[in-house]
């Protein structure tokens with residue numbers, strides 16, 4: 001997740017204070033991982049330096065950094081370009097899971113046991129996300145869904161691989 | 176501190192409840208095809224257990240053996256401290272009728288009868304008075320958000336609605352265990368999820384145990400725990416150390 005771009009995007013709605021930006025970030029994107037204040041102000045400082053936001057005058061007597069930040073045309077351009085650009089579809093061809101299975105087979109370790117354990121770990125996370133989904137609002141539901149669909153894809157791969165371990169072992173073991 | 180001063184571990188005072196139902200090394204073949212090979216599984220009272228695994232691995236056979244619909248060729252099935260697989264047929268049917276509820280992928284409703292008739296049917300067969308049977312059936316239909324469909328023939332209902340009627344019908348007898356075989360298998364994923372949430376939610380309220388066969392990880396995520404059947408054997412992933 002690109003914090004600078006997310007903050008820039010939030011500022012593209014309307015000028016805002018660091019505190020309010022942090023609160024909005026935590027609500028929509030933070031999800032159990034709130035953004036530290038230090039990082040908010042450091043990021044805003046860098047964005048100002050690069051001419052993507054402008055900082056207003058500090059308001060007197062209102063805490064350490066009561067500056068109002070506004071996006072500049074340059075910042076707005078960057079947000080637009082970022083939103084329009086699709087994220088690279090990762091090939092997922094060299095996953096950790098795959099590497100572990102192949103190495104386990106090469107070394108004569110228990111690849112099936114590893115896959116079972118991995119499956120259980122994935123299912124445990126599925127259950128946590130299902131719980132979040134049940135109690136949550138739409139934003140939580142959709143975020144949980146994203147996680148669940150990815151876990152499901154992994155689980156299907158785990159099952160498909162479990163069913164083909166013998167054949168895979170023959171392929172990777174030295175003759 | 177001497178041994179005698181040591182506090183008695185809580186686990187000795189209050190032992191964890193034993194299993195409600197258990198398969199001990201059961202095997203079953205269809206002709207020469209082995210479907211189960213010494214499969215073991217144990218389910219605690221009120222637990223929601225998902226049985227997962229590839230198609231043809233033996234999930235349905237395991238469920239049918241646990242439910243006393245099939246008898247295993249070898250091994251034992253225990254329910255509530257009693258040996259189930261050696262009961263006389265009549266006793267086993269009686270147990271199935273009174274203590275077990277069933278939800279299958281499709282086919283257990285009578286399509287020509289209304290939703291209310293279908294749910295009342297097991298009660299009527301159990302000689303509950305007509306008025307009483309329909310009263311209980313309607314209250315269950317309402318709990319499954321089906322009150323308005325009480326007079327509709329189940330053959331005319333959508334897949335999701337029909338499965339909810341099937342759940343009402345399974346729960347109306349207040350069973351100790353509900354056996355479900357791919358209850359969401361014919362539904363789209365959102366409908367399936369809703370049906371599963373209703374099944375699990377109502378079972379928890381009733382304190383019923385649920386054993387649900389599913390290949391859908393999302394459905395299984397509503398359960399407390401899952402086991403995987405492969406080649407007729409049960410692997411309990413939680414029994415396997417990650418570190419080995």
Ligand SMILES: Nc1ncnc2c1ncn2[C@@H]1O[C@H](COP(=O)(O)OP(=O)(O)O)[C@@H](O)[C@H]1O
Nearest residue numbers: 205208209210229230231232233234235236237
């Ligand atoms: N009525 C039957 N006659 C012959 N073979 C069967 C019958 N039912 C199941 N089998 C076989 O037994 C094995 C396990 O089947 P089943 O328990 O239905 O698996 P699952 O529910 O996991 O798909 C499969 O190989 C299947 O082909």
Ligand SMILES: [Mg+2]
Nearest residue numbers: 234235236356
């Ligand atoms: Mg089956």
